[in-house]
Amino acid sequence: MLKSIPELVNDFIEGDDSAFAELIRRYRDKIYALGYQILGSHLDADDVVQETFVRIYRRRREMASVKYFSTFLIRIATNYSIDLLRKRKSRSALSDDASSLPGHIQLDLARGVPNPSDTFEQKRVMEEIRKALDLLPPKQRLTAILHDIEGYSKSEIAEAFDCPEATVRSNLHIARTKLRKLLKRRKDT
Amino acid sequence: MTCSHFMALLDGFIDGEIETAISDEMQHHLRECNDCSNEYASALRLKKTLADMTVPDPGNEYWQETTDIIMARTVGADSSQPHNAETVSDKRAFVRSMLSLAASLLILFTAMLLGAGQDGQSILLNPPSAEVVHPSSINQDSVPMQQGVFAPTDDQTRLLRGTLLLASPGAPGLATAMARMGVGVNPTSDKK
Known part of the structure; x- marks a missing residue:
């Protein structure tokens, strides 16, 4: 049976690393999408995903006072995205990013474009x-x-x-x- | 309903957050006002377009790699570096404390052996050839004491004992030896 988010967060606070891995699995796509929409590139979105969860892990002791995990996650992701926006004046287009990726990920990206009516x-x-x-x-x-x-x-x-x-x-x-x-x-x- | 009233409620209207009665009024206004009708169509089109702005799925392999990287940067880093450093630090501290304890014990033991080995003689305070003069005799008529015996006053004895106890780790050994030898102690003064 799948654990609820509050249960996973509680386990994570108590040091259960598998709970942290499960939280990553459940929220990584949302954070990726958020980073992608704000920054407009795969590499930046990837950076946002990694940094957001690394920051969450480092601040695990603060999590006990957090009311909603998802909004805490959004706050960290958006703050980091704003930092990136400020640091990076120019933004690369998706095609540029894709060309710098390894072949298998380029393939996955190509497969992943979901909407045929695009x-x-x-x-x-x-x-x-x-x-x-x-x-x-x-x-x-x-x-x-x-x-x-x-x-x-x-x-x-x-x-x-x-x-x-x-x-x-x-x-x-x-x-x-x-x-x-x-x-x-x-x-x- | 006026146009400005309609425009103020437009966001809530397209988000479906307006009460039914007011929503009916807005629908009615839409049928009568072309400008507001155009604005409503434009807002609805924008909302739909924004909702359709999908993000390409990077694929399962990417997700697996990214999750592994995050775990390595967090859990992996936590379990390797800090814990090891802590263990090494603990071990070093333990070794240091044990060496310190051993050195102290060695010094103490050596001092006790040296003290006990003098067998009633003090090489420092009572050399056989030395002739010790009582300090009080400096300003008085000199009364030579018994040759080879150091016989300080009670105050000097107490001072000597205190100094030795507060001195180096070998001090207790020396003090013990000196007490056993009776050096520096006036046998009659303790009994008074």
């Missing part, structure tokens, strides 16, 4: 949105990514950012409005 037009629109997202301030950008792309609730985001839910709503409203305007402007030009 048409040229859709790709173009997504690229436009990604560019528009890049123009937003970090908090608005992260709120839009977490809520509208990754599907986290407003209360989860508020918990992760340690701010009121009203702030999340406000950031989301501003981000969406800006994105709509940016996309409309690009479409017009």
Whole structure:
């Protein structure tokens, strides 16, 4: 029988390394997706995954006072992603990253593209949105990514950012409005 | 419902967080207002596009490798380096303390042997050839003491004992030997 997240977290705090491995298995794809959406590349997303879990491990004693493991994880991942954004002025595109990967992982990446209806037009629109997202301030950008792309609730985001839910709503409203305007402007030009 | 009221509630509307009664009002407004209807369509399209922004799956092999790397950087590092360092440190501390104890015991034992081996004679304080003069006789008429016997006053004896006890690890041995020899002790003074 699968253990619940609170049970795993408790075991992890008490020094059970297999519980830590299980937590990695359950959350690694979400953290990867978050890192990928924020930073836009496989290598950066991989960096976010590794560093997030390494930091979680080092802070295991703090975990006892953490209410929700997932939001604690998001906070660490987003903070690290923001650090990376600040450090790296330029960001490489996915194709560049893929070319630097070992062959078998490139193959997996190619196999992993899941959506067969990923048409040229859709790709173009997504690229436009990604560019528009890049123009937003970090908090608005992260709120839009977490809520509208990754599907986290407003209360989860508020918990992760340690701010009121009203702030999340406000950031989301501003981000969406800006994105709509940016996309409309690009479409017009 | 006004357009500004509609726009203020638009986010909640597309997220499905608006109460039914207000939601009905918004639906009604949508049917009547082209501008708000366009804004609503645009917001809905953006939300759908964002939700469709999938991330390519890096594959099982990547996940396995990444998990292994994380475990090596955390659990592996924890179980190898710090624990080993701790064990080595503990062993060194134990060896150091044992050497220290052995050295102390050796010094003490040697001192006791040396002290006991004098058999009633003190090489330092009472050489057979030396003629010791009582300190009190310096300013008085000199009264030579019995030759070869060091006979200090009670105060000097107490001072000597205290000094020896507070001295090096060999001091107790020396003190014992001296007491046994009766050197520096006035036999009559203790009985007073």
